Amino acid sequence: MAAGGPAGGAHSVCMVSDFFYPNMGGVESHVYQLSQCLIERGHKVLVVTHAYGCRKGVRYLTNGLKVYYLPLKVMYNQSTATTLFHSLPLLRYIFVRERVTIVHAHSSFSAMAHDALFHAKTMGLRTVFTDHSLFGFADVSSVLTNKLLTVSLCDTNHIVCVSYTSKENTVLRAALDPRIVSVIPNAVDPTDFTPDPSRRDDSTITIVVVSRLVYRKGIDLLSGIIPELCQKYPELHFLVGGEGPKRIVLEEVRERYQLHDRVRLLGALEHQDVRNVLVQGHIFLNTSLTEAFCMAIVEAASCGLQVVSTRVGGIPEVLPENLIILCEPSVKSLCDGLEKAVAQLRSGTLQSPETVHNKVKTFYTWRNVAERTEKVYDRVADEVVLPMDERLNRLMSHCGPVTGYIFALFAVLNFLFLVFLRWMTPDSIIDVAIDATGPKGAWTKQYFLGKKGRVKEELPSS
Structure with a gap:
């Protein structure tokens, strides 16, 4: 563990969003910078997003940050299409292989982020969501988006907003208890933005x-x-x-x-x-x-x-x-x-x-953002994961008589699909991935041997 690491123990965090490099924007920068600072503090962090052109599969970024570019179809404005089920086999494999303990989803606009939250809860993982946007309440698109956000966040462990205005907006839109919503602002690396x-x-x-x-x-x-x-x-x-x-x-x-x-x-x-x-x-x-x-x-x-x-x-x-x-x-x-x-x-x-x-x-500094986010992780790590019956009750009571029952049915079907996948490919036979994250210069040459002695992954020594 790096010096100054987490007092509450290291977490294995999976950042999920449709928006990540090489796409450019505030969400993309936030996910990357936060991940790097969390790695410095001794946590294991990986990123899951969709493929961007020829950028597919697994890529390694600075400090061994592993990025999964999944072959999911983009529907609109870099957001993937969703059925709530098609992404479960891929995400479940990644969560198990990387021994993920916390799934941290980003952006209300990201369908993959909401899919990941839904699947993580079915698998009994802790969940955190960061909202980077503001929405209205009157037009049709806002009403539909707010209803979906209510469903997605009603049983999420903790929500992070980037400003107090954003917190007020999110609490009202998703009918949340303000006590589970924290404000952690964005930041900028001052060494990257100096005058000339x-x-x-x-x-x-x-x-x-x-x-x-x-x-x-x-x-x-x-x-x-x-x-x-x-x-x-x-x-x-x-x-x-x-x-x-x-x-x-x-x-x-x-x-x-x-x-x-x-x-x-x-x-x-x-x-x-x-x-x-x-x-x-x-x-x-x-x-x-x-x-x-x-x-x-x-x-x-x-x-x-x-x-x-x-x-x-x-x-x-x-x-x-x-x-x-x-x-x-x-x-x-x-x-x-x-x-x-x-x-x-x-x-x-x-x-x-x-x-x-x-x-x-x-x-604003990213190290301060990482320290505050780490406290959120420590908090959710101590919380009890809702069993399926309580999750269904919360969906039905919190999301309305129609929407709540529909998504409760989806949760049941999602759980049955997960049981089928575990029967087809038990967790115990999924290879455990190498943890390549660490402070710059601290990588070591590692090999992961499969059952037949084949080299599965090899990491560079520098």
């Missing part, structure tokens, strides 16, 4: 936007802001990183107003390239219509940029008032906020990038 004023062109003012180009990120607002401010400030430039269906809207604006030399669309960015884009700017603009936390504004502030953002969701909790200008989600309000930032930049009243970075790096 020499990269900026101070003869112009550059506004940076790094975001998925989708509706909920407010790209329609951005399309209204760009022509208005470019007309008013000849020295203003926009640098936009990200990809998505709303890119066509920005291309149309650039074409209509002949702004090709002032609006650069960089397309999709690798995470390691984000910092190099941020340090080219003076102001960071976030136009999101809904956010539970928003890691992008922390990364931008860590690079020394003045942040201008919509006042939505958990964003007001993230940065102090002197580091962010909050605006209503409208073109006029955001333009006013950007003009205020431009005026401060011209007058030289903004804090230096180094000063801002030194403040931000003390706010």
Whole structure:
């Protein structure tokens, strides 16, 4: 066990989400960084996601983090299709082979995450869920999603939210007991996001936007802001990183107003390239219509940029008032906020990038996130797993007379399917996987021999 390891003992944790590298986003970064810090603290951690193109099977990342890229069909927006049963053979094999004790699922949008929670409870494993998003209550999609979330979380051991606004939203949506919901914010690695004023062109003012180009990120607002401010400030430039269906809207604006030399669309960015884009700017603009936390504004502030953002969701909790200008989600309000930032930049009243970075790096760290998550694991590890009869009673009493009975039936069928799989392939004959995780440089050459003496896995010595 690594120095400073867990007081309550090491856990074997399986992180499950449809969203992981090479896909880019806040959930993906959260899962990776949290996993690395938990490994440093002496826990065994693996990640399960779906295949991304030719990236299939098992891959090893830094510190021996094992990632299973499963051959499951993607339905929409990188989320897999689900029947609640088709993924059980694969997930059950992984949970048994890796001797998983806690299944930690991420994101309400991830079908695989909900499948994993459902199967883990059937197998008697402890479960944790982290909600990274905010939802409404009125439209049809929100009503259906909230009902499914109620079913998924009613018998989950513990829920983690990334902000207090997110906690309030999740508790209301899923009708949860607030005592089983903790708030653990996202974080940023300050060594990855450092200022570099020499990269900026101070003869112009550059506004940076790094975001998925989708509706909920407010790209329609951005399309209204760009022509208005470019007309008013000849020295203003926009640098936009990200990809998505709303890119066509920005291309149309650039074409209509002949702004090709002032609006650069960089397309999709690798995470390691984000910092190099941020340090080219003076102001960071976030136009999101809904956010539970928003890691992008922390990364931008860590690079020394003045942040201008919509006042939505958990964003007001993230940065102090002197580091962010909050605006209503409208073109006029955001333009006013950007003009205020431009005026401060011209007058030289903004804090230096180094000063801002030194403040931000003390706010959120992944090691602190890992320590707090570890306490959640220690708590759920001491809880009694609900037997099947109590689980069925909770589903039927908590989820309504129709939905509750339907999913109680699914739970019974899931249990019978698990019994069949255990009869076909007993747990005792499933090979135990090698634990390759550990601090960097601590790997050793290991062999796992099967019953016939064949080498099953071989790990590098460095």
